[in-house]
Amino acid sequence: xxxxKKVYDPEVGLNIVDLGLIxxxxxxxxxxxxxxxxxxxSCPLHESLVKGAERTIQALPGVAQARVELVWEPAxxxxxxxxxxxxxxGRG
Amino acid sequence: xxxxxxxxxxxxxxxxRLPFCYLFAALAAFLxxxxxxxxxxxxxxxxxxxxxxxxxxxxxxxxxWITMTAMGAMFQLIPVVLEVPLWxxxxxxxxxxxxxxxxxxxxxxxxxxxxxxxxxxxxVLFLALSQFLxxxxxxxxxxxxxxxxxxxxVAALLYLAATAFLGLLLALNLGTGFLGPQxxxxxxxxxxxxxxxxxxxxIVGVSYxxxxxxxxxxxxxxxxxxxxxxxxxxxxxxxxxxFILGDGEGIWLLASSLLLFLxxxxxxxxxxxxxxxxxxxxxxxxxxxxxxxxxxxxAAVLGILSSLGLLPTGFQFYYTYxxxxxxxxxxxxxxxxxxxxxxxxxxxxxxxxKVGLEPVPLMKDMFDERLAMAQFYLMNLGILGTSLAFLxxxxxxxxxxxxxVLLGAVIFIYNMVTAYRR
Ligand code: HEM
Numbered sequence: 001x002x003x004x005k006k007v008y009d010p011e012v013g014l015n016i017v018d019l020g021l022i023x024x025x026x027x028x029x030x031x032x033x034x035x036x037x038x039x040x041x042s043c044p045l046h047e048s049l050v051k052g053a054e055r056t057i058q059a060l061p062g063v064a065q066a067r068v069e070l071v072w073e074p075a076x077x078x079x080x081x082x083x084x085x086x087x088x089x090g091r092g
Numbered sequence: 093x094x095x096x097x098x099x100x101x102x103x104x105x106x107x108x109r110l111p112f113c114y115l116f117a118a119l120a121a122f123l124x125x126x127x128x129x130x131x132x133x134x135x136x137x138x139x140x141x142x143x144x145x146x147x148x149x150x151x152x153x154x155x156x157w158i159t160m161t162a163m164g165a166m167f168q169l170i171p172v173v174l175e176v177p178l179w180x181x182x183x184x185x186x187x188x189x190x191x192x193x194x195x196x197x198x199x200x201x202x203x204x205x206x207x208x209x210x211x212x213x214x215x216v217l218f219l220a221l222s223q224f225l226x227x228x229x230x231x232x233x234x235x236x237x238x239x240x241x242x243x244x245x246v247a248a249l250l251y252l253a254a255t256a257f258l259g260l261l262l263a264l265n266l267g268t269g270f271l272g273p274q275x276x277x278x279x280x281x282x283x284x285x286x287x288x289x290x291x292x293x294x295i296v297g298v299s300y301x302x303x304x305x306x307x308x309x310x311x312x313x314x315x316x317x318x319x320x321x322x323x324x325x326x327x328x329x330x331x332x333x334x335f336i337l338g339d340g341e342g343i344w345l346l347a348s349s350l351l352l353f354l355x356x357x358x359x360x361x362x363x364x365x366x367x368x369x370x371x372x373x374x375x376x377x378x379x380x381x382x383x384x385x386x387x388x389x390x391a392a393v394l395g396i397l398s399s400l401g402l403l404p405t406g407f408q409f410y411y412t413y414x415x416x417x418x419x420x421x422x423x424x425x426x427x428x429x430x431x432x433x434x435x436x437x438x439x440x441x442x443x444x445x446k447v448g449l450e451p452v453p454l455m456k457d458m459f460d461e462r463l464a465m466a467q468f469y470l471m472n473l474g475i476l477g478t479s480l481a482f483l484x485x486x487x488x489x490x491x492x493x494x495x496x497v498l499l500g501a502v503i504f505i506y507n508m509v510t511a512y513r514r
Contacts, residue, residue, distance in 0.1 A: 010439060010453070010455045011432075011455050039308065077310045078371040
C-alpha cells in the first residue's frame, strides 16, 4: 500500500492511495491482487494509472505476479479521499 | 477482465498526430486573428459589419480558431468520453488539409474583397465539414451508453450541418445576390445556428463532463442543465425560423429570445452548482471557464435588452455583442480547456508508460502556472476594455485593448508550446 503512494494522478496532483482509488489489496504468497477505481469512468488517464500501479507492485521485492483490476462498484466519491488529500486540495 | 480494459483504452484514443494538427493550426489562427484585429481596429468604427474584412475576421475566428479546435478536441475526446473508437483516423487526416485550404481560401477571399472566389472556397469548406460530419456520425452510431453530453454533441453536429449549408448559400449570394432582401434573415439564422447551436451547445455539453472531472464535484443536481438543453433548442430553432420565414419582428422572436436567455441562465445555474460542490481549489482552466460564463451572461443580457427594444440600435452594439460572444465566452472557454487538453496529450504520449517505473511530472508542471494566470488577467482586461471601447465606438481604444488580448494570446501560445515540448 505504501508503495502505491508513489503512483500519482497527474491531473489532481495526489497519489492514488490518498485519493481513495485503491479499494482492496489481496496478497497470497508472491501474488498480489489489487482492486482499484478511477474518479470517473470517462477518465482519460485510465491506462496510465492502472498500468502504473501494476508496474509499481511488480517491482517490489518478493512479488511474482501483480494483477490490478479496475472496478466501478462502488462508484468513487470525494468522501473516500484521506484527510491528507482533502487538506492538500484545500476544500473538504 | 484486465486485458479487455486495457485494449479498450488503447484502441479508443487516436494517435497524437491527428488532434495536434488541428490544435496547432487553431493556435496559429488565434494568433493571426488577434494580430489582424489590432491592425483592423479603425475599420470597425467607421462601417457596417457586412464588410469584407469583418466577415474575414469573423470566419478566421469561427472556422480557423473555434471550429478547428473543436474538431481536434472532438477527435481526441469523443472516443474517451462516449467509449467508442473513432470511425476513421485517415479521413480525419485528409479532412484536415481540405479544411485548411477552405479556411485559408475563404478568409483570404473575404479579406481581399475577392467575392467571386468566396463561393468556391465555401464549397471546399462545405466538403471538409461533410467529411467531419460523416466521420463523427459513423463514430456515434457505435455509442452504446448515451448521456446528456452525448445528446448535446449530436444536436451540435446537426446545427453544424445546417450552419454550413446556410453558409454556402450566403457565399453564393455574395457573388450573385440571389437571396434578395431576405439575405439579412439568412445571415442572422446562420449566426445563431453557428454560435448557439453548434459552438455553444458543444461547449455546454462537454463542460458537464469536464468541469466536474477537473473540480472533483459530486452529488449536485443536474436538472438545470437538462432544462437548459430543452429550452435552448426551442429558443434557437424559434429564432432561426423567425429570421428565415418572417421579417425578423414580432412576438415570435421575442418569445424565442426569452427562451434562449432562460437557457443561458439555467446553464449558468448548473455550472454554479457544479463548481459549488467542488472538492478542489479553482485552477487555471476553471478560472477561464468561470469568467467565460460571466461573459456569456453579459452577452445574454445585452441580447435580451435589445430584443425588448431597450437599447439603441447601431453597429457599436452589434460589435460589443459579437465580441462578448466570440472572444469573451467561446474563446476564453477554449483557452481554459486547452490548458488541460494539450498538456494531457503531451504527458500521455511521453510519460504514460513510465508511471510506476520512474517519477513523472504532474500535469500542472507541464507549463508555468503563474504565467498562465498572468495571461488570464491580461486577456480579461483586454476583453473587458475592447467590449466597452466598441460600445462607445472608440477605434483607438479598441486597438489598445485588442493589443492586450494579443499579448495574452502570445503568452498562451508560448505556454502551449512549452507543454508540448516538456
Ligand atoms: C461552410 C462554412 C461557412 C460558410 C461558407 C460561411 C459563410 C458566411 C458568409 C458568406 C457570411 C456573410 C453573409 C453576408 O453578410 O452576406 C457569413 C456570416 C457569418 N458567419 Fe459564416 N459561414 C460558415 C460557417 C460559420 C461558422 C461555423 C460560424 C461560427 C461558429 C460562422 C459565423 C458567422 C458570423 C458570426 C457571421 C456574421 C459576420 C458578418 O456578417 O460580418 N460561420 N458566413
